[in-house]
Amino acid sequence: MRMNRLAVTAVAVVAGLSLSACGGDATDTAAPSSPSATSAGTPTQSPTPEEDESAGTTAPDEGPTDEGSRRQESGGTGKTERCHTDDLTIKASDATVGDDPTKAVAVELRNTSDRSCSIRGFAGVNLLSSERAIPAKRRDQKDDGTTLKPGEPTFFGIFYRGNGSGGSGVRIRGLVVTPPDETKSVTLKWPGEPSLPITEDPETTVEIGPMGSIGQGG
Structure with missing residues (x-):
C-alpha cells in the first residue's frame, strides 16, 4: 500500500x-x-500642450495673408487705367508760328470721363489725301506719360512742310487720330494748309510728336 x-x-x-x-x-x-x-x-489620446499651441497659431497667420492677396487682386494697387478713346474729346487746330517753314497742327485730347486716366506714347495719325491715306512718321522723342484728371487735356503736334510749289500739290481732306494703345479712331477736319508738296515719298513730309510734345494750339 x-x-x-x-x-x-x-x-x-x-x-x-x-x-x-x-x-x-x-x-x-x-x-x-x-x-x-x-x-x-493611441489615436484617442489628447494632444500635448505644445501641439495645441502650434495648431492654434497656424490659422490666424494664414487668414490675413489670404485676405491681403484678395485685396491686391481686386485692384488695390492704385494703378491708374489708361485713357480710352471714349474717355476723350479730340480736336485739332492750326499751331504754325508765323512764317515758320515747318508747319504745325496741335491735337488736343481732353479727358471728359469722370475718372483719372493715364496716357503716354504716340497716337496713330493718318492724313486723308485726295489719293490715299498718308501715315505720319514718329519723331525721335521720349514721353514719360501723364495722368489726366477729369476735364484735363494734353496735346501732341503734327509737323509738316507746306506746299510752296505754286501747284495744287497733294490735297488734304481730313485727319484720322487713334489714341495710344487704342483701336477706335476719330476723323477730324484738317485745320492746316490745304495741300502738301508732291514728293516720291509723302510719308517723309509728315511727322508727329508724343503726348505733350506741343502746347495749346491757336
Whole structure:
C-alpha cells in the first residue's frame, strides 16, 4: 500500500508540474497582446500642450495673408487705367508760328470721363489725301506719360512742310487720330494748309510728336 501511495504522489507531482508548464506558456503568449491594446488606444489620446499651441497659431497667420492677396487682386494697387478713346474729346487746330517753314497742327485730347486716366506714347495719325491715306512718321522723342484728371487735356503736334510749289500739290481732306494703345479712331477736319508738296515719298513730309510734345494750339 505504501508503494501505491508513493506512485500516486509521484503522478500528482508530475501532473502539477505539467499544469505549471502549461500556465507559463499561456502567460507568455498573452503578453504581446498588451502593447497591441495600448497601440490601438493611441489615436484617442489628447494632444500635448505644445501641439495645441502650434495648431492654434497656424490659422490666424494664414487668414490675413489670404485676405491681403484678395485685396491686391481686386485692384488695390492704385494703378491708374489708361485713357480710352471714349474717355476723350479730340480736336485739332492750326499751331504754325508765323512764317515758320515747318508747319504745325496741335491735337488736343481732353479727358471728359469722370475718372483719372493715364496716357503716354504716340497716337496713330493718318492724313486723308485726295489719293490715299498718308501715315505720319514718329519723331525721335521720349514721353514719360501723364495722368489726366477729369476735364484735363494734353496735346501732341503734327509737323509738316507746306506746299510752296505754286501747284495744287497733294490735297488734304481730313485727319484720322487713334489714341495710344487704342483701336477706335476719330476723323477730324484738317485745320492746316490745304495741300502738301508732291514728293516720291509723302510719308517723309509728315511727322508727329508724343503726348505733350506741343502746347495749346491757336
